[in-house]
Amino acid sequence: MGYDPQNPMVDRITDIGPPHYEQFLPPVIKKNFGKWLYHEIAQPGVLMHKAESGDECWTVRVGAARLISIEHIREICEIADKHCNGCVRWTTRNNVEFMVDSKAKVQPLLDDLKSRGNKFPVGATGASVSNIVHTQGWVHCHTPATDASGVVKAVMDELFDYFTSMTLPAQVRVALACCLNMCGAVHASDIAILGIHRKPPMIDHDAISGLCELPLAIAACPLGAVKPAKETNSKGEEVKSVKVTAERCMFCGNCYTMCPAMPLADPEGDGIAILVGGKVSNSRSMPKFSKLVIPFLPNNTPRWPETVAAVKNILETYAKHARKYERLGEWAERIGWEKFFELTGIPFTIKSVDDYRLAYDTWRTSTQFKFTSHIK
Amino acid sequence: MPKHDTPLLDELEKGPWPSFVSDLKRQAETKPECFDILGQVELSYKDRITHWKHGGIVGVFGYGGGIVGRYSDVPKQFPGVAHFHTVRIAQPSGMYYSTEKLRAICDLWQKYGSGMTNMHGSTGDMVLLGTTTPNLEPLFYELTHDLNQDLGGSGSNLRTPACCLGKSRCEWACYDTQALCHFLTNHYQDEIHRPAFPYKFKFKFSGCPNDCVAAIARSDFAVIGTWRDDIRIDQAAVKGYIKGEYPSNGGAHAGRDWGKFDIQKEVIDLCPTGCMWMEGDTLKIDNKECTRCMHCINVMPRALRPGLEQGATICIGAKAPILDGAQFATMTFPFVNIDAESEYEEVVEKIEKIWDWWMEVGKNRERVGETMQRVGLPTFLKVMEVEPIPQHVREPRSNPYIFWEESEVEGGWERDIREFRARHAQ
Numbered sequence: 001m002g003y004d005p006q007n008p009m010v011d012r013i014t015d016i017g018p019p020h021y022e023q024f025l026p027p028v029i030k031k032n033f034g035k036w037l038y039h040e041i042a043q044p045g046v047l048m049h050k051a052e053s054g055d056e057c058w059t060v061r062v063g064a065a066r067l068i069s070i071e072h073i074r075e076i077c078e079i080a081d082k083h084c085n086g087c088v089r090w091t092t093r094n095n096v097e098f099m100v101d102s103k104a105k106v107q108p109l110l111d112d113l114k115s116r117g118n119k120f121p122v123g124a125t126g127a128s129v130s131n132i133v134h135t136q137g138w139v140h141c142h143t144p145a146t147d148a149s150g151v152v153k154a155v156m157d158e159l160f161d162y163f164t165s166m167t168l169p170a171q172v173r174v175a176l177a178c179c180l181n182m183c184g185a186v187h188a189s190d191i192a193i194l195g196i197h198r199k200p201p202m203i204d205h206d207a208i209s210g211l212c213e214l215p216l217a218i219a220a221c222p223l224g225a226v227k228p229a230k231e232t233n234s235k236g237e238e239v240k241s242v243k244v245t246a247e248r249c250m251f252c253g254n255c256y257t258m259c260p261a262m263p264l265a266d267p268e269g270d271g272i273a274i275l276v277g278g279k280v281s282n283s284r285s286m287p288k289f290s291k292l293v294i295p296f297l298p299n300n301t302p303r304w305p306e307t308v309a310a311v312k313n314i315l316e317t318y319a320k321h322a323r324k325y326e327r328l329g330e331w332a333e334r335i336g337w338e339k340f341f342e343l344t345g346i347p348f349t350i351k352s353v354d355d356y357r358l359a360y361d362t363w364r365t366s367t368q369f370k371f372t373s374h375i376k
Numbered sequence: 377m378p379k380h381d382t383p384l385l386d387e388l389e390k391g392p393w394p395s396f397v398s399d400l401k402r403q404a405e406t407k408p409e410c411f412d413i414l415g416q417v418e419l420s421y422k423d424r425i426t427h428w429k430h431g432g433i434v435g436v437f438g439y440g441g442g443i444v445g446r447y448s449d450v451p452k453q454f455p456g457v458a459h460f461h462t463v464r465i466a467q468p469s470g471m472y473y474s475t476e477k478l479r480a481i482c483d484l485w486q487k488y489g490s491g492m493t494n495m496h497g498s499t500g501d502m503v504l505l506g507t508t509t510p511n512l513e514p515l516f517y518e519l520t521h522d523l524n525q526d527l528g529g530s531g532s533n534l535r536t537p538a539c540c541l542g543k544s545r546c547e548w549a550c551y552d553t554q555a556l557c558h559f560l561t562n563h564y565q566d567e568i569h570r571p572a573f574p575y576k577f578k579f580k581f582s583g584c585p586n587d588c589v590a591a592i593a594r595s596d597f598a599v600i601g602t603w604r605d606d607i608r609i610d611q612a613a614v615k616g617y618i619k620g621e622y623p624s625n626g627g628a629h630a631g632r633d634w635g636k637f638d639i640q641k642e643v644i645d646l647c648p649t650g651c652m653w654m655e656g657d658t659l660k661i662d663n664k665e666c667t668r669c670m671h672c673i674n675v676m677p678r679a680l681r682p683g684l685e686q687g688a689t690i691c692i693g694a695k696a697p698i699l700d701g702a703q704f705a706t707m708t709f710p711f712v713n714i715d716a717e718s719e720y721e722e723v724v725e726k727i728e729k730i731w732d733w734w735m736e737v738g739k740n741r742e743r744v745g746e747t748m749q750r751v752g753l754p755t756f757l758k759v760m761e762v763e764p765i766p767q768h769v770r771e772p773r774s775n776p777y778i779f780w781e782e783s784e785v786e787g788g789w790e791r792d793i794r795e796f797r798a799r800h801a802q
Binding site (some may be wrong): 012014021023024033034036040041066067069070077090091099120126133136137140146150154180204238256263283289351357 | 384385387388390391392393394395396397399400402405406410413414417420421422423424425426427428429430431437438441448458462465466467468469470471472473474475476477478479481482485486491492493494495496497498499500505506513514517518520521523524526531538540541543544545546547549555560561563565566569585586587588589590592593600622623625626627628630631632634642644646647665668669670674675677678696697698699700701702728739740741786
C-alpha cells in the first residue's frame with residue numbers, strides 16, 4: 001500500500017529521525033569502537049588507524065564535488081561493495097572515505113580508483129589542501145553573488161598537486177561562500193573565497209506591497225539604511241514602500257532575504273572577496289576569524305582567473321615562509337600583517353580597515369610595527 | 377528536455393579535479409532535466425547572475441522545515457527546472473552509509489527528483505537537489521515507510537545536528553559524539569520539524585579541541601570533548617619519536633624535508649602555556665598549566681593521549697556574519713559530563729534553559745549569540761545560573777562602567793536631598 005493522494009494523512013510516519021549509525025559501520029570500526037590507539041598517514045590520502053586489539057583500519061580518502069549525481073553515488077557504492085563490505089563514509093569536507101581492514105587491500109582499491117579517470121583523486125590528508133567546503137552558488141541559490149561549484153573546480157584544478165601531496169607547513173582549509181550568509185565555515189578558514197555585492201538594492205514599488213512585510217525588511221538592515229517611504233508605482237499610484245540610504249548600505253543582502261522586491265545582485269557589482277588566516281581548531285592558538293585582504297575580484301566566468309591566481313599566490317607565499325605546523329593565520333600574526341601584505345604583494349586598501357562594530361579591537365594601539373614598503 | 381549548448385561550462389570539464397559539469401551530463405542521460413540545470417547555469421555564467429527566484433514556501437504536511445522551495449526565473453527556457461525544490465534528509469551520525477541504504481536513496485531520487493544531490497549540505501544533511509511540488513508527499517511517504525529516513529531541518533528551527541566521527545575511528549574523541557548527536561536528534565524531532573524559534577539553532581558535536589566539525593565557529597550550541605586529568609604519556613614512544621622511528625604528526629609532513637624531528641622545537645616550544653619540558657630523555661608535563669590545545673598530542677599520537685577523566689566543554693552562540701557579524705561560541709560550561717546512562721541529563725537541561733530564555737527575549741532573526749551580545753554576558757550567565765569565573769573571559773573588562781544593583785550597595789539608593797543639602801550648600 002503506497003501513498004494515497006486522496007488520503008495524504010492516512011498511515012503517516014513522522015519524526016523518526018535518521019537511522020541509527022551503528023548499522024552502517026564497517027566491521028573493523030564496529031569491533032574497535034572507542035578503542036583506537038593512534039593513526040598514521042601511510043601516503044597522501046591513505047590513513048592507518050591502529051586499535052588496542054592490534055586491528056588496523058586503512059582509509060583511502062578521495063575528493064569529490066559537493067554537487068554529485070546519483071550515478072556518481074552508485075559508482076561509489078560499486079567501489080565500496082567491491083572493496084569495503086558495502087560500507088563507505090563522507091567527511092565534513094565532502095571527501096569520500098573507503099575503509100578496509102588490512103594493508104593488503106589498499107593497493108587494489110587505489111588501482112581501482114585510479115582506473116576510473118579523474119573522478120576519485122586520492123589525497124586531503126595531513127599538510128595538504130583538503131577539499132573546499134562550499135555553498136550552492138548559481139546552481140541552486142537565490143541570493144548568491146558568485147557561483148560556487150565553478151569557482152571551486154577552477155581553484156582545485158590549480159591547487160590539485162597540494163591536494164594529492166603533503167608539502168605545506170600545515171593543513172590549509174579553503175572554503176567558499178557565495179554570499180555573506182556564509183553557509184559554510186568561511187569566517188574561520190585559512191583561505192576564504194566570499195561572494196559579495198557592491199550595489200545597493202533596487203526597489204520594486206510595483207511588487208513590494210504584495211510581497212513583503214515592510215517592518216521586517218526595515219528591521220533586517222543592521223545599519224538602519226532601510227526606511228519606510230511613500231513611493232509611486234508604475235501605474236502612478238502612491239504605495240507604502242521603503243527607501244534605501246545608499247551611503248549606509250554595506251551590501252549584505254539581508255533586506256533581500258526578507259523582501260524579494262529588493263534585489264541587489266548585479267553582473268558588474270558582484271564578485272569575490274578573499275579573506276585569510278582563520279582557523280577553527282584550538283591547537284596552539286585559539287580559533288581565529290578570516291581577515292579581509294582582497295576586497296574585490298570580478299566574476300570572470302567560467303574560470304575566475306583572478307581568484308585562482310590570488311588563492312595560489314597566498315598559498316604559495318605561505319608555503320615558502322611559514323614554519324612547520326604554523327597555520328596561515330598564525331604565520332601572518334607572527335610576521336605581522338604588514339609583512340603578509342608585503343610578501344604576498346597584495347596591495348593594502350582602505351577596505352581592509354574595519355569600520356563595522358567592534359572595529360576598534362583591530363586598530364593598532366602600539367608603536368610596535370615593522371617598516372615595510374608601505375611606509376614611504 | 378533538449379540538450380543545450382554550454383560552451384562556458386564545457387571549460388569546466390577540463391583539469392584534474394572532478395568535474396560537476398561532466399557529472400551533470402552523465403546524469404542527464406537518464407534524467408533529462410539535468411540538461412536544463414546545465415542550460416540555466418550556462419545562462420548564469422553568461423549573465424553573471426543567479427536565475428533562481430527568491431524563496432518559495434513548500435513542505436510536507438505537518439512539517440515546517442526540511443524542504444526548501446526553489447523556482448527558476450526563466451522557466452519557459454528551462455521547464456525542467458521551473459520547480460526545483462530541495463529536500464534535506466537527516467544524515468546518520470558520522471556520515472557512515474551502507475551501499476544498500478545509499479542505493480535506496482538513489483532509487484528514490486531517480487523516481488521523484490532530478491538525480492542531483494549534495495553530499496552533504498553545509499549543515500550536514502544529505503541534500504536532494506531539485507524536485508516539484510506534487511512529488512513531495514509521495515517522496516516523503518516512501519522515505520519514511522520504505523527507507524526509515526526522515527527530513528532534516530530548515531527555517532527558524534533546530535537544524536539537523538552534526539558531529540565528527542568521534543569514537544568510531546578517532547583515538548582522541550573524549551566522548552561518543554555519534555551517540556549524543558543521534559540521541560538529541562531524535563529527542564528534538566519536534567523542534568527540528570516545526571519551527572518555533574526566533575531563528576535557526578544549531579548543535580554540533582566535536583570529540584576533541586581539534587573540532588573537526590567546526591562546532592565553535594558554526595553552532596549555537598557547541599559540545600567539544602575535553603578531559604580534566606593528566607595527558608597519558610608513553611615514554612617509550614616519546615623516545616621513538618625522538619629517534620625518528622615514528623613520523624611526527626602521523627606523517628602529515630612527509631612530502632617535504634623538514635629535517636630531523638626536534639621535540640624541543642616542534643612540541644615543547646610550541647606549547648601555548650609552556651607546560652612541558654624534558655628531564656634527560658623523559659618528557660614532563662605540568663598538567664595544571666595545560667589548556668588542552670591538542671598540539672603535542674597531534675604531533676605525537678603514539679606517545680600522548682588525552683586523559684581518562686573525559687567530558688566536554690560547552691560553548692554557546694557561534695554564527696556566520698548574518699545579521700550582526702560573525703561570532704565564535706563563548707565558553708560557558710568548562711566541563712560537563714556526557715552521560716548516556718542519564719540520557720545526557722546535564723546537556724539537555726542546558727539546552728532547554730537556553731531555549732526557554734531565548735524564545736522569550738530573542739528578536740525575530742536573532743541568533744542566540746546575538747541575543748547574548750545584546751543583553752551582555754553577565755546577564756546571560758545569570759540566566760543560565762552559572763557562577764561567573766575567570767575562564768569565561770579572555771581578560772577582565774578595561775572600562776569602569778559597572779552596573780550595580782541597589783541590593784548590592786550598602787544603604788540602598790533611596791536618599792533625601794534635603795538632608796543632603798542640610799550638610800552641603802548648593
